[in-house]
Amino acid sequence: METTHNNIIDLSYTQLKELVSSLGEPAYRADQLLWWIYGKLATSFEEMTDLPQSLRQKLAEAASLSGLTSVDEKISADEQTRKVLFRLDDGRTIESSLMLYAATGSSRERRTVCVSTQVGCTMGCSFCATGQQGFERNLSPGEIIGQILYFMRLVGAEQKNNEEQAPARRPVTNVVFMGMGEPLANYEKVWQAVVTLNSKHGLGLGARQITISTVGLVPQIRRLAGESIHVELAISLHAANDALRNKLVPVNKKYPLSHLIPACRDYFKKTGRRPTFEYVLFQGVNDSVNQAHELAHLLERMNCQVNLIAGNPTACKEFTPSPMKMVLAFQKILSDSGISSTIRVSKGVDIEAGCGQLRSRWIANSSTP
Numbered sequence: 587m588e589t590t591h592n593n594i595i596d597l598s599y600t601q602l603k604e605l606v607s608s609l610g611e612p613a614y615r616a617d618q619l620l621w622w623i624y625g626k627l628a629t630s631f632e633e634m635t636d637l638p639q640s641l642r643q644k645l646a647e648a649a650s651l652s653g654l655t656s657v658d659e660k661i662s663a664d665e666q667t668r669k670v671l672f673r674l675d676d677g678r679t680i681e682s683s684l685m686l687y688a689a690t691g692s693s694r695e696r697r698t699v700c701v702s703t704q705v706g707c708t709m710g711c712s713f714c715a716t717g718q719q720g721f722e723r724n725l726s727p728g729e730i731i732g733q734i735l736y737f738m739r740l741v742g743a744e745q746k747n748n749e750e751q752a753p754a755r756r757p758v759t760n761v762v763f764m765g766m767g768e769p770l771a772n773y774e775k776v777w778q779a780v781v782t783l784n785s786k787h788g789l790g791l792g793a794r795q796i797t798i799s800t801v802g803l804v805p806q807i808r809r810l811a812g813e814s815i816h817v818e819l820a821i822s823l824h825a826a827n828d829a830l831r832n833k834l835v836p837v838n839k840k841y842p843l844s845h846l847i848p849a850c851r852d853y854f855k856k857t858g859r860r861p862t863f864e865y866v867l868f869q870g871v872n873d874s875v876n877q878a879h880e881l882a883h884l885l886e887r888m889n890c891q892v893n894l895i896a897g898n899p900t901a902c903k904e905f906t907p908s909p910m911k912m913v914l915a916f917q918k919i920l921s922d923s924g925i926s927s928t929i930r931v932s933k934g935v936d937i938e939a940g941c942g943q944l945r946s947r948w949i950a951n952s953s954t955p
């Protein structure tokens with residue numbers, strides 16, 4: 587079931603101009619509106635003081651500027667990860683996270699929001715809490731962008747409080763579509779959100795600051811390669827042979843590695859963006875020396891990056907994270923084969939930052955008499 591609410595953030599730039607003109611106003615009013623929404627982070631039409639009062643009133647009658655309601659929030663002990671459970675207008679819930687990364691020698695300080703794109707998920711990955719919750723519906727562009735606006739307001743307010751210590755900076759620097767749901771299974775809505783994120787009329791985020799993560803929907807990867815905005819692509823790989831990947835990521839039965847890997851190679855050829863392969867290491871499942879060689883062989887001579895992730899210990903009881911010595915041994919084999927990789931430390935483990943965990947607990951508690 588699709589959402590039916592009339593949220594102004596759901597509208598594309600063209601649709602917004604049409605709305606403004608249907609209200610008898612010149613098109614430039616649409617630009618003013620967008621400046622208030624994305625530049626000033628307004629939460630009501632009433633705040634838009636350089637719009638005529640009559641227009642503000644007409645807008646309030648024709649549309650809403652509803653934000654998402656936070657119903658639960660957790661902050662990790664190191665204060666670098668904040669996870670929020672949002673209630674949508676129809677009462678359903680989704681999760682998002684804000685992750686803070688300090689500047690390092692090679693990269694700038696980042697404030698990354700991880701957004702959900704669906705309520706639940708149809709993909710059924712065996713290690714994922716969301717995958718076990720079933721699918722309820724797709725999110726609208728406004729619901730996707732609303733998650734980012736929430737964190738922008740939050741960080742913006744904190745920055746304002748600390749203005750004397752540090753000059754104001756962009757509140758959110760990166761967006762990753764890696765939360766609940768398979769983004770490419772909600773293609774149109776996700777793409778409209780990407781266009782708004784990237785647009786100078788929207789958040790003005792560079793294409794390199796936007797990452798779409800997929801379990802490997804091959805036709806949609808090929809479609810993405812043909813879009814005019816070349817976003818970063820991440821593939822949740824987790825196994826380098828079809829037999830194991832069929833178990834961990836069941837959609838592999840439909841789009842096996844022999845189809846997925848060429849689509850990723852072509853993505854690089856068409857966009858110049860190096861795909862990233864996410865590989866969560868689970869002890870005794872996919873972390874052996876042989877499996878590392880298998881992965882190295884699969885990605886041979888491919889311009890790509892591998893993210894090795896030590897599994898989240900609270901994600902699913904039958905999947906135990908690999909010990910760090912196995913992760914390091916795995917990485918060495920990749921490195922000896924000329925494959926670039928990084929070890930990603932799971933952020934926010936202490937606050938159940940794995941996809942769908944906070945929502946699982948909320949659902950369990952809500953149904954407890």
Ligand code: SF4
Pocket residue numbers: 707708709710711714715716717718765766767768801822941
């Ligand atoms: S890992 Fe992603 S695609 Fe797989 S079930 Fe979880 S949310 Fe869906």
